Amino acid sequence: MVLLARYRSVLIYGFSLAVLLLLMKWLEWRFIITDYAFEIYAGALAILFTLLGIWLAVKLTNPKTVVIEKQVPVKSTDFILDEVQLARLGISKRELEVLQLMAQGLSNQNIADRLFVSLNTIKTHSSKIFEKLEVQRRTQAVDKAKNLNLIP
Amino acid sequence: MVLLARYRSVLIYGFSLAVLLLLMKWLEWRFIITDYAFEIYAGALAILFTLLGIWLAVKLTNPKTVVIEKQVPVKSTDFILDEVQLARLGISKRELEVLQLMAQGLSNQNIADRLFVSLNTIKTHSSKIFEKLEVQRRTQAVDKAKNLNLIP
DNA sequence: ATTCGGCTCATACTTTAGGGTGATTTTTAA
DNA sequence: TTAAAAATCACCCTAAAGTATGAGCCGAAT
Known part of the structure; x- marks a missing residue:
């Protein structure tokens, strides 16, 4: 179940891909794709998947840990004999x-x-x-x- | 010039997009895109732009910072009465x-x-x-x- | 080999610290 | 205002700390 939660984003992505391909198929049936319309179609596809890629990346990216040294007054355990x-x-x-x-x-x-x-x-x-x-x-x-x- | 450096990724993306569209146009001219080849073409396009989107996101995303307080011993000249x-x-x-x-x-x-x-x-x-x-x-x-x- | 510094110990004595008890006077808070 | 807490002081006694002086032992340096 942990695995499922962990890769939820991937699953959603795969599902979306399938839905889109179906949509494409449907569009193909619905309209005759003409030469002039093809670039628009391809462009829309490109933008869509770019956004999908961005979303995926944001979801999956592990947060980078940045260590910030905070000055905290600590009873100086260090002692150097004079x-x-x-x-x-x-x-x-x-x-x-x-x-x-x-x-x-x-x-x-x-x-x-x-x-x-x-x-x-x-x-x-x-x-x-x-x-x-x-x-x-x-x-x-x-x-x-x-x-x-x-x-x- | 700083702006140019900052949005270098975006420029590269835009340039890539243009190149790809040209490539698509060339492919269109080279081969007659048949019905059965269309899904493959669209799939490849989808994968390509997804990867491009991921790359773009990784490049542009500000690193999520997780602050970890590191205790740095400071000679405490100050005294606070307990x-x-x-x-x-x-x-x-x-x-x-x-x-x-x-x-x-x-x-x-x-x-x-x-x-x-x-x-x-x-x-x-x-x-x-x-x-x-x-x-x-x-x-x-x-x-x-x-x-x-x-x-x- | 001998001198010297550091560590050890002792005895005798003085001073300071600490424990116990009790009491008076302020100050503070209910 | 009245009870409780804090601050003051005294006396007695014991324990611990500190002073002064002298001395033996040992290892390192001259």
Whole structure:
């Protein structure tokens, strides 16, 4: 049934063709086609089938898909670490790691557990981070680090 | 000249039509069109002009455009407060204010000074914020609030 | 081989943050 | 106007964060 619906246009076209040929036959019987009338007949036929062809084409043509890029504000998932800043401030890999976890709201104890080191180690890292970022508190560090593109 | 280019297809069609009519005239002169040959002639004409019509339609039809919105990440400098979330969580104006300053790395004492209230007041606000955001620390609160679009 | 930076850990101490409770005063909305 | 919500503040106590200092370990560079 889907096939029938899909090729409905083709069927209609075929049916129309048959009807037209019958019509032509009838016209042939009805009038004697004279030489001068032939061009008119052929012209009418040409126009008719041209229109039929156009109609058929329009019906069957698949719509061309045009991709239009619409600018949609998306929370930029892309983050590019500013390694220049990182080097400039002299922040080590481990310190950056701590900074990232800090930004996620983890306590020093949490971070220590996560990295399998002692609480004191994290405290030391934190202190160095604060020194290098020239801040006093972790919330400041996180804020500044985000602005400097050190963390997402 | 643009017009000429635009309607080139139409011109070609018209030219083809003229050529075909001439051909028909020549054929007429060449052979005596007998009754039995007429249907074949008409059929060929029909098919020819149908194809011509299809070709014409395809050439002239403007492509049906289907707009597909492609999400392009744009760095969103703009921040729109999610008031729905704010209402859902029951966070008051003052609390949001405190939250914003908290996100900037200010200590409770700093915030108290900034808002001309006592440290205890800020502590109370903080506690309520943490309750409503279901967090334990200010760093968590800031992180969560940013994800919920409560603060920039 | 030795110096140096990075990572680790510890102890001691201070400051800040956070939890709990209770209370007063505005402000807002029914 | 009156009840509810918001904002204010205090006191006490605990937990977490931050400061200061010293030290051992290890790998890379000189």
